[in-house]
Amino acid sequence: MDIQAFLIRHLLHPLWMIREGEGEGLKYLNYFCYIDRLSQTDLEESQENKIKKILAHAYENTDYYHGMFEKIGFHPSRIKVKDEMLKIPLLTKDIVRRNFESLMARNLARSHVTEASTGGSTGVPMRFLRDRRSLFLRRGQELYFDRWMGYRIGTKVAYFVSGSHYDGRISQLKARVRNATCERMLSFDPHDITDEYLEKFLDAYLAFRPAMIKCFPNALTPFAGFVARARVNLPPVQAISCTGENLYAQQRGKFEHIFGGEVFEKVGTRESGVFACECKEHRGLHVFTEGIYLELLKENGEPAGPGEMGRVVITDLFNMAMPLIRYEIGDMAVAGNGTRCPCGSKLPLIDKLLGRDRDIVVDSYGNPKPGYLFVEAIKNMNLSAQIQVVQENPRLLVVRIAKQGMNENNPDALRDDFQKIVGPHVEIRFEYPNTIDRDPSGKFRYVISKVKYW
Numbered sequence: 001m002d003i004q005a006f007l008i009r010h011l012l013h014p015l016w017m018i019r020e021g022e023g024e025g026l027k028y029l030n031y032f033c034y035i036d037r038l039s040q041t042d043l044e045e046s047q048e049n050k051i052k053k054i055l056a057h058a059y060e061n062t063d064y065y066h067g068m069f070e071k072i073g074f075h076p077s078r079i080k081v082k083d084e085m086l087k088i089p090l091l092t093k094d095i096v097r098r099n100f101e102s103l104m105a106r107n108l109a110r111s112h113v114t115e116a117s118t119g120g121s122t123g124v125p126m127r128f129l130r131d132r133r134s135l136f137l138r139r140g141q142e143l144y145f146d147r148w149m150g151y152r153i154g155t156k157v158a159y160f161v162s163g164s165h166y167d168g169r170i171s172q173l174k175a176r177v178r179n180a181t182c183e184r185m186l187s188f189d190p191h192d193i194t195d196e197y198l199e200k201f202l203d204a205y206l207a208f209r210p211a212m213i214k215c216f217p218n219a220l221t222p223f224a225g226f227v228a229r230a231r232v233n234l235p236p237v238q239a240i241s242c243t244g245e246n247l248y249a250q251q252r253g254k255f256e257h258i259f260g261g262e263v264f265e266k267v268g269t270r271e272s273g274v275f276a277c278e279c280k281e282h283r284g285l286h287v288f289t290e291g292i293y294l295e296l297l298k299e300n301g302e303p304a305g306p307g308e309m310g311r312v313v314i315t316d317l318f319n320m321a322m323p324l325i326r327y328e329i330g331d332m333a334v335a336g337n338g339t340r341c342p343c344g345s346k347l348p349l350i351d352k353l354l355g356r357d358r359d360i361v362v363d364s365y366g367n368p369k370p371g372y373l374f375v376e377a378i379k380n381m382n383l384s385a386q387i388q389v390v391q392e393n394p395r396l397l398v399v400r401i402a403k404q405g406m407n408e409n410n411p412d413a414l415r416d417d418f419q420k421i422v423g424p425h426v427e428i429r430f431e432y433p434n435t436i437d438r439d440p441s442g443k444f445r446y447v448i449s450k451v452k453y454w
Helices: 003-011 022-037 040-061 063-072 081-087 093-098 132-148 172-183 195-208 217-230 249-259 372-381 411-422
Strands: 113-117 127-131 157-160 185-187 212-215 239-242 262-269 273-277 285-287 292-297 309-316 327-335 349-356 360-362 368-370 387-393 396-401 427-431 447-449
Touching: 022 132, 040 063, 040 292, 040 309, 093 127, 113 132, 127 132, 132 262, 132 273, 157 217, 185 195, 195 217, 212 217, 217 239, 217 249, 239 249, 249 262, 249 372, 262 285, 273 292, 292 327, 360 387, 360 447, 368 372, 372 411, 396 411, 411 427
Parallel strands: 157 185, 157 212, 212 239, 239 262, 387 447, 396 427
Antiparallel strands: 113 127, 262 273, 273 285, 285 349, 292 309, 309 327, 327 349, 360 368, 387 396
């Protein structure tokens, strides 16, 4: 018997086989499962109480919110939450950067607080703090949604995300033992998409036989394309969990065809974890109201109505180390119509996530055009080259087509399709770089807008 088999059979207590902090996450999962038995009224009251708690904590323990609440005449103890929240100014990443120290809660010991940062897709990462308990809560929150996909501790998972999204490893031996017993994961490097690497990874994938895939859609796409070209029939997975980037209809269909599993879209951020997810009905994304309070705001700051597009603004109900109240994360979404999902979950729905506000292109007449319109045009052309659309200003759209992998397709057809989207008064210019880089976070962005719509 080798040493790994010996450890697995004789030395590892079941709780040790759980990732550090996983036991706490499971404890909160058990609590969050109770959500399924709450009435709609109880669920709303639970969220309202959590909002009041985080507002009172912020007022009493942070210089930033104490001063700001005093200035606007706002006191948490006297509010009707959803009527009064609009009085609180929005929090942005720039505000967090400028007020880092005054946003820190004074009543938490530094030993209970960890520092993290956003991926920095705009080139400037944002530092923030999280308390230890909030990390466990977030893990329980993610497990709550993963349960909808059939995930259980020990399920084999293939990850197609950036390296920065993995938890750190304490030791190589501990990592190997944990991966062999509990996490059981196979990791793909989205930065190496040479045929040599893809062939090697395919062999590893077939040997590993994952039951589930977790991915950034654009990190899974190169491997999916390689599998299709190689005409390999993969053993089917039970689910494909997509997050971190916009998921397009073409990708959903392609993934389900090649990997044989049902695709679920999740929405999350570094700051607030995975806070919305599709169920098996696929009629929108359920919002985890026990962990966040979500607002969708129109240009005038008023709440978006059913079917209207709005900026995603969240209040984190877990993180006491650095409260993020009415925090604008930079995403856009379409509000749901308020109907109950047939799946039976009481968690409310948002209809569609449109991605980053900087992925919203402005047309000739000042109207917003979601980035997925351009992606659909690109996909319909069946171009083999990597393409990125950048709106430099309201009158200029730059289309970058990487020379590597470029085929003989004439870009004029693509220009015509794009012109229909943006209208006649936006110039479309083509550039042909050797390669197009990913964001520091490991994500690839098809569409980048430098024009602020709001």
